[in-house]
Amino acid sequence: MISRRLAVSLLSLVFLVTIVFFMIHATPGGPAYSILGMHASPQAVAALNRQMGLNQPLSVQYAIWWAHLFEGRLGYSYIQHIAVSRLLGTYTRRTLLLDLCALALAVLSALLVGMVQGYYADRALGKIIGFAQILFYALPVFFIGILLIYIFSIRLNWLPPGGIGHHGGMSQMRHLILPAVTLALPIGAGLSRYFGHQARQEYRLDYVRTARARGFSDLYVAYRHVLRNAVRPFITMVGMMIPALFVGGVLTESVFNYPGLGWLLWRSALDQDYPTLSAITLLIGILTIAGNLAADVLNSILDVRVRYE
Amino acid sequence: MRTVLSIENLKVVGYKGGRSCPIIEGITFNLEPGRTLAVVGESGCGKSITAAAILGLLPWGFTVSDGRIVLDGQNALSLPPREWRQLRGKRIGAVFQNPLAALNPSLPIWKQVIESAQLEEALTRKTARSRALQLLERVEVPHVASRLDDYPHQFSGGMRQRVAIALALARNPALLIADEPTTALDLITQAQILNMLKRLQEEQNLAILFITHDLSLVAEYADEVFVMYAGQEVERGSVSDLFASVAHPYTHALLRSIPRLTGSRYRLIDIEGVPPSPHSYTRGCRFASRCPRVIAACSATPPPRLGNDSHEAFCHHPHRVLAP
Structure with a gap:
């Protein structure tokens, strides 16, 4: 396998x-x-x-x-006058930091929201969550980004509107929050809709009723039984979301002036810096393939049936 | 004798679109230790809703609006939800119709069997495994020592139902609700499992609420019969009294629709039509529209109670007159 x-x-x-x-x-x-x-x-x-x-x-x-x-x-950038391989290192590190934060945020909120949605599927709360998911999934990243900057940077003056801050420490964390949330919102909405549907299907299965009939609490049934069965197809879905992370990253990094791979991709496209462009394309492709592979391997470790059959 | 379960005038209503309609009403019966009460009726008669109400696991949109569910001398309906939940597993166990889906597919069976014990006390892995082994031996899973780590999909339907019974009986409840436990299984497996349940019942003085649509099983495995139609009782009695003198035309029709392996093998003497939906329940007898013995009074007034405590029926025009 x-x-x-x-x-x-x-x-x-x-x-x-x-x-x-x-x-x-x-x-x-x-x-x-x-x-x-x-x-x-x-x-x-x-x-x-x-x-x-x-x-x-x-x-x-x-x-x-x-x-x-x-x-x-990876070639030589005639625009930036530097070997592309040396150029990419710093940008890749920044993008991986942003993307991992956003992915963690999206996955955790999707699991939480999805479980709630699965449990309350037939009630008002489940339907409200369903509507919010469509809303956030449909809103473009640049719109969410600008809205968040307006609220949290301009109006409330809580968080910086862009840039990366000083390397390491609080300043860098504070600069990460808004772009990470912006990037995580549509991805989290998509993932939670998928996972909510999955959790709802699980909740309808007889083993959930068996567990309840044994006197287990709803919370215990949720994490011990429903979650671990609903999460397996979800992991594959997370792997498939990785390209969306990079695409959203181009817009997010541009809106927040965050110098990562997406920002560099956007700059090099404007400058017609082909060696850099092709290197980034290659890198994003490799990261996508690796992410999907990791998701499938993780899945086969979790799913006993994949291993046995 | 002390009763394990006593249902008094139970009524469950369902809500849809702001309107409510009765799903079951006036359900009354008692169940004593070591006895089996069979609840019989077609699909959609309210058998499973009755079971869900006793477990406190009615689906969203259904609620008990009247009556009492007395377990161990206390009315479960007046308990806080948390205490009612703690009765499940400990005082009431339940097995359901579809054994293929009744177990968690991603946990090995020994972990599922021992789960409730582990929530009560900390067990070492070794003790937990040997206890799981005992529980599974009790339900006669063959070669169980080598199968503890197997997952549900590696077992046959019959074996999975045995494991499900082991889960239900893990904490030695006084009452087992068996909701069509063998309907999905072949006849031989069905007999094996019901015989095993009978043995467990004798060993532990277990009370069993046996829900089925198959009257042929009732004579062999139950002590008392409770026949339901369209959410109401139509006939109730001890197995010997009821089968000796079936009074209600619905019970009569159910008996005649048992497929027999001899004679005309594939002809199933069935009852025409289907039970009415809860929205169209009327004041009169709900079986009137399908009843071969219908008379004018049937659709006008509710059927009177006939007979006595050991055998009663609700009918205007019964097959037999029951002595009061």
């Missing part, structure tokens, strides 16, 4: 690397024009192509692309 899942992940990785390779070559006029500008002389373009190896056959370039990846060489 796990070996098959690993093979699928590896195959996705090969696809990803290949697609990003062709993406670079599909840029208008080729990389040389984007470095030298659209009005560069043909001689200058030819010289640069020779220098960068772009005059070699595509298959050779493809092999070189793989070789460089294994060495961790």
Whole structure:
């Protein structure tokens, strides 16, 4: 089971690397024009192509692309004048910090809200939660971000409206809160809707009635019985939400001027910084594949039936 | 003799869209230790709602509006919810119809069997496992020592129902509510499980409330019969008295609809139609529209009580006249 899942992940990785390779070559006029500008002389373009190896056959370039990846060489940013691999480190760390905070927030609130929704499914509270989920899922990230900045930074003056603060400590924490909440809200709404539905289905099953008929309290039945059965499909769902985290991250980081991968992606797109863009695309792709793999492995550890059959 | 369970004039109403309608009403019976009372009727007659009311586990939208549920001499309806909950498992155990879904799929069976004991006292893993083993041996799960760590999906339906019975009886309750416990099982497994329940009943002086739609099981396994139709009692009596002189046309029809393995095997002498829905209950006899012996009085006035405490029926035009 796990070996098959690993093979699928590896195959996705090969696809990803290949697609990003062709993406670079599909840029208008080729990389040389984007470095030298659209009005560069043909001689200058030819010289640069020779220098960068772009005059070699595509298959050779493809092999070189793989070789460089294994060495961790991701190219050179002609806009920022720095090796992309060195550029990415800091930005990736910041984004991982923000995304993990947002994901933790989204998952915890989804579990809590989902259990409440499953328990109260037929009553008013369940329906109110259902409406709130649709609302928050549908609201665009930049709207939530601006609204939160308006309330908590401008009106109440509780939290900074953007930036990252000093490295480490309270200042950095305070700068993380608003972007993390902004990013977590739609994802948490989506996840809690899914999990609430799952919990509701579990609550209808006979083993819940068996547990209640044995005199177990509602709280005990909820965490000992319902939660652990409803959580397994939910873990897969969390894995599938990882791309949404990065997409939402681009908007969130831009709104809060938070210099992470999403912010860098947005800047490099405006600057036509193709080496950086393709490296970020690659990185986000790898993180997505790894996240889904981790979710599936965790799932197979929790689900006894996946292991036995 | 002291009763384990005494239901007095129980009424349950259901609410929908701001309106309420009665689901069951006027339900009265007693159950003594070591005895089995069979509650019989078609689907939708209120058998399971009666069981849920006794357990205090009525679904959302249903509530007890009248009557008493006396357990161990105290009215459960006047207990705070927390104390009523503590009666479950300890004084009342319950098994339900579908054994395939009755167990938690993600816990090995020994953990489920020992769960209630572990909530009461701290047990070492070794003691817990040996106690689980004893509980499962009591319900005759074969090769149980090697199967403690197995999960529910690794057991057959019959075995799962045995495990479910072990869960229900883990704390030695005085009363077991068995809501169609063998309906989903084949005939041989059904007989094995009911015989095992009978043995457990004799060993522990257990009172069993046996809910079924199958009258053929009643003669063999029950001491008393309570026939329900459309949320009301139609006939009640000891097994010997009732089967000797069935009075109510509904009981009569239920008896005739028992499929027999001899003769015309697949012909099922059934009753036409279905029980009325609670919204359309009338003042008169609720069985009138399906009754082969219907007379003018049936739909006009509620049927009178006939007979005595050992055998009673509510009917305008019974098959037999019961002595008062």
